[in-house]
Amino acid sequence: MKTNISRRQFMQWTGMGAAATLLSGVSGFAKAAAPYEVLVIGGGFAGATAAKYLKLWGGSSVNVTLVEPKASYYSPILSNLVLNGNLQLSQLEMTYGYLTNRYNITHIQQSVTAIDGANKTVTLSDGQTKSYDRLVIAPGMEFKPLPTVDTDGNAAEIDPNDPNSNVLHAWKGGQQVQDLKNALAAMPTGGTFVMSIPLAPFRCPPGPYERACVVADWLKRNNANAKVIVLDANADILVEKESFAAKFKEYGVEYHSNTEIKSVNLTGFGRGSLTVSINGGAEQTYDADVLNIIPAQRAGAWSLLNNAGLLAGTEDWVPVEAATFKAQNDTNIYVIGDAQATGVPKAGHIGNAEAKVCAQAVLDALHNKTSYSAVKINSACYSPVSSNEATWLTVGYQLTNGQWTKIEASAGAGAPTQKHYYEMFGWAKNLFSDTFA
Amino acid sequence: MKPNHTFKFKFALLPLSAAVLALSGCGGESTTDTAQTTIPSTTASYSITGAVPGTLIEAFCDDGSYYQTSSDINQPVTGPDGKTWHQFSLNLPVEVACQLVMTMNEDDPTNKTVTPIALATNTGTAVAIQAVTGGETIDLGSIDLPRDPADLQNRGLDSDGDQIADAPLEHAIEEALENRLQYVYKQEQRLKVDPDGDGLPNWYDKDDDNDGIYDDEDDDDDGDGILDVEEKDSDHDGIEDNYDRDDDNDGLYDDDDDDYRSLPTANSTASLLTPAPVTFTLPTDYVPDTTGGRFLIAQCAQCHGTNGYSVSSIDSLAEEANELREEILEYHIKFNYDIMSAQAKAYTADEASAMQTYMMGLVQQYGALSSDTYSSDNDYDDDRYDD
Numbered sequence: 047m048k049t050n051i052s053r054r055q056f057m058q059w060t061g062m063g064a065a066a067t068l069l070s071g072v073s074g075f076a077k078a079a080a081p082y083e084v085l086v087i088g089g090g091f092a093g094a095t096a097a098k099y100l101k102l103w104g105g106s107s108v109n110v111t112l113v114e115p116k117a118s119y120y121s122p123i124l125s126n127l128v129l130n131g132n133l134q135l136s137q138l139e140m141t142y143g144y145l146t147n148r149y150n151i152t153h154i155q156q157s158v159t160a161i162d163g164a165n166k167t168v169t170l171s172d173g174q175t176k177s178y179d180r181l182v183i184a185p186g187m188e189f190k191p192l193p194t195v196d197t198d199g200n201a202a203e204i205d206p207n208d209p210n211s212n213v214l215h216a217w218k219g220g221q222q223v224q225d226l227k228n229a230l231a232a233m234p235t236g237g238t239f240v241m242s243i244p245l246a247p248f249r250c251p252p253g254p255y256e257r258a259c260v261v262a263d264w265l266k267r268n269n270a271n272a273k274v275i276v277l278d279a280n281a282d283i284l285v286e287k288e289s290f291a292a293k294f295k296e297y298g299v300e301y302h303s304n305t306e307i308k309s310v311n312l313t314g315f316g317r318g319s320l321t322v323s324i325n326g327g328a329e330q331t332y333d334a335d336v337l338n339i340i341p342a343q344r345a346g347a348w349s350l351l352n353n354a355g356l357l358a359g360t361e362d363w364v365p366v367e368a369a370t371f372k373a374q375n376d377t378n379i380y381v382i383g384d385a386q387a388t389g390v391p392k393a394g395h396i397g398n399a400e401a402k403v404c405a406q407a408v409l410d411a412l413h414n415k416t417s418y419s420a421v422k423i424n425s426a427c428y429s430p431v432s433s434n435e436a437t438w439l440t441v442g443y444q445l446t447n448g449q450w451t452k453i454e455a456s457a458g459a460g461a462p463t464q465k466h467y468y469e470m471f472g473w474a475k476n477l478f479s480d481t482f483a
Numbered sequence: 484m485k486p487n488h489t490f491k492f493k494f495a496l497l498p499l500s501a502a503v504l505a506l507s508g509c510g511g512e513s514t515t516d517t518a519q520t521t522i523p524s525t526t527a528s529y530s531i532t533g534a535v536p537g538t539l540i541e542a543f544c545d546d547g548s549y550y551q552t553s554s555d556i557n558q559p560v561t562g563p564d565g566k567t568w569h570q571f572s573l574n575l576p577v578e579v580a581c582q583l584v585m586t587m588n589e590d591d592p593t594n595k596t597v598t599p600i601a602l603a604t605n606t607g608t609a610v611a612i613q614a615v616t617g618g619e620t621i622d623l624g625s626i627d628l629p630r631d632p633a634d635l636q637n638r639g640l641d642s643d644g645d646q647i648a649d650a651p652l653e654h655a656i657e658e659a660l661e662n663r664l665q666y667v668y669k670q671e672q673r674l675k676v677d678p679d680g681d682g683l684p685n686w687y688d689k690d691d692d693n694d695g696i697y698d699d700e701d702d703d704d705d706g707d708g709i710l711d712v713e714e715k716d717s718d719h720d721g722i723e724d725n726y727d728r729d730d731d732n733d734g735l736y737d738d739d740d741d742d743y744r745s746l747p748t749a750n751s752t753a754s755l756l757t758p759a760p761v762t763f764t765l766p767t768d769y770v771p772d773t774t775g776g777r778f779l780i781a782q783c784a785q786c787h788g789t790n791g792y793s794v795s796s797i798d799s800l801a802e803e804a805n806e807l808r809e810e811i812l813e814y815h816i817k818f819n820y821d822i823m824s825a826q827a828k829a830y831t832a833d834e835a836s837a838m839q840t841y842m843m844g845l846v847q848q849y850g851a852l853s854s855d856t857y858s859s860d861n862d863y864d865d866d867r868y869d870d
Binding site for chain 1: 796824826
């Protein structure tokens with residue numbers, strides 16, 4: 047294996063690393079003058095927006111470093127349109143070049159292996175440490191284990207986060223979306239597509255229902271006798287029930303609520319069967335030619351966050367102060383996007399909105415200033431439900447007694463229309479641009 | 484069953500009755516939940532009753548008050564079609580003209596069907612009613628509402644398929660009722676709730692002056708020849724008089740570019756990531772945002788682009804910065820017919836002012852760019868910007 051010696055490693059070998067680390071640690075304590083060091087972990091919608099707005103508003107008073115192992119991000123938003131061929135996966139690639147060039151953000155292509163809140167440092171996968179004055183964490187979500195039965199007949203677990211687990215979730219954008227498209231295209235005539243939906247909260251509440259509609263619509267035209275079965279752990283369709291239920295009826299989608307997965311039997315990547323209990327009844331098994339399990343979720347990099355003391359140990363999501371997204375257990379660390387526990391929906395649009403609250407709070411804290419405190423955030427999305435129709439859903443949030451609460455007058459939902467389908471692209475392009483460019 | 488007179492956010496910006504102003508304890512503008520939804524005990528009231536196939540009944544009254552009820556499943560009657568209909572009863576204040584709107588399947592977006600009701604009398608078709616004496620019960624009889632969107636279209640009442648009737652359903656009333664009510668006939672009297680007299684209260688009327696341009700793209704919503712940004716008369720459009728206008732009135736109009744009708748990304752392999760049309764200057768020092776303008780404009784950016792400079796067919800706020808406050812407030816008096824009309828209700832008039840002030844500062848710095856310039860297609864470019 048070829049090894050490159052980085053400047054940092056060279057400094058560590060020559061004994062300068064410790065001194066450098068110590069110095070930056072001291073500067074953190076002493077609240078040295080700007081520029082302050084802000085690290086942002088995670089380059090999805092929330093993290094990229096935080097990095098951008100820290101520079102847009104903080105300018106040269108802050109050095110912003112985005113720690114993200116991937117070279118680019120693939121948007122899960124609009125990704126169901128890859129499944130029906132309306133979009134190509136490459137159109138959803140979000141590169142970081144605009145953030146680095148236009149906003150002077152440093153992108154370190156590493157993952158974080160440890161967070162030391164007391165010393166205000168993180169350790170990266172290549173072993174180097176980075177100091178921060180403030181740390182913003184936007185790790186998204188990760189999957190909880192799925193139950194299975196091993197070859198000896200004993201209960202076991204599948205880790206859907208393992209790329210070799212054969213779980214085809216296609217819930218994080220990117221290659222798995224292409225894999226699901228390919229699997230649908232290769233499905234035998236009259237085959238069965240089974241999708242499972244986990245208990246809320248999970249990323250993008252309308253997303254699974256949207257996917258079932260887009261896939262069923264595509265199959266009607268390309269594999270007319272194929273079957274779509276949706277096994278939902280929730281008591282009912284979670285959002286936009288009327289629109290999705292009407293489409294399910296139109297497409298002949300078989301929908302079951304209150305479905306508990308008892309065992310997953312994978313015979314290949316995205317193939318196998320699910321043994322479930324519906325409404326607490328007897329176990330039954332659904333065989334799938336294409337098995338799209340969307341597993342239950344918790345904060346991304348959960349162990350890292352737990353080791354950093356940001357969780358109480360059993361929580362799925364990180365408790366934060368809603369008005370700032372500051373972690374309850376560390377005043378220098380902020381958590382935004384899917385991973386935080388304020389209870390607002392987990393989705394890219396609102397993750398972007400949260401990041402702006404966080405960016406302002408971080409800059410205020412670093413500079414000891416006070417900005418507008420009656421902050422608001424909003425959730426909005428369009429969901430395609432066929433090759434040329436989409437619905438929409440939106441609501442604004444305000445702070446009430448330190449909690450995000452819906453502004454009921456601003457809540458709305460729109461039925462499936464072609465007009466909404468076109469508007470969806472106007473929305474997505476600005477959301478992508480506001481986040482990554 | 485829903486209770487009578489349930490509160491609903493409605494005419495937040497319409498002139499309020501003296502009674503509500505007195506209760507609010509301040510004479511200034513009010514932008515939040517101020518619609519009057521119960522009749523003051525000092526005001527005489529009357530009831531209208533009737534039979535419908537299972538419906539939400541709303542009344543939009545010209546003093547800015549709003550009332551609603553649902554038909555009562557515990558009061559079934561046999562309708563003219565032989566099916567089970569239900570009675571309703573709604574109390575309204577006297578001496579105020581009110582427009583009635585009835586909605587079938589109100590909780591089901593796919594089948595929701597909104598039908599304003601006009602009353603056919605010997606004199607003509609009345610778009611609003613009022614009573615002069617209290618205590619009366621006015622039975623409108625059985626009202627044969629369109630049951631669903633298809634029925635609405637089949638009756639020729641919904642040309643654009645938006646599930647909201649373009650014109651009111653004409654319901655014939657018994658001759659005996661005619662002397663007991665006063666009627667407002669089409670175009671006879673300018674109602675604040677319906678300035679164009681088309682029988683659709685503004686809340687459901689996406690085109691207040693019937694000029695074919697939806698209000699969110701119409702610079703003169705009420706068609707009185709005075710541009711909305713120059714409108715001084717809050718009495719008929721609900722926008723406060725002290726609206727702080729852009730003095731330079733540079734002639735920038737709303738973006739009429741409805742290029743949502745084209746689909747820029749179909750059959751294209753172009754990336755959906757587009758940089759902002761201007762390069763923003765990064766500040767040398769951090770300045771806090773004390774008014775909220777900067778923060779709130781950033782909350783618009785997911786749909787309208789960073790700092791309000793759009794990269795898509797959605798309007799650039801930079802193009803209409805001096806109309807921003809007015810447009811937000813206009814949406815306050817509309818139902819939530821799209822994401823913008825819903826989102827606008829998340830912000831108060833003060834916040835809209837802060838947004839406008841900040842946005843106008845950005846325009847001074849970076850210029851007022853039309854979103855048309857950055858549309859990926861030119862199919863529907865606005866002629867005014869095609870030079």
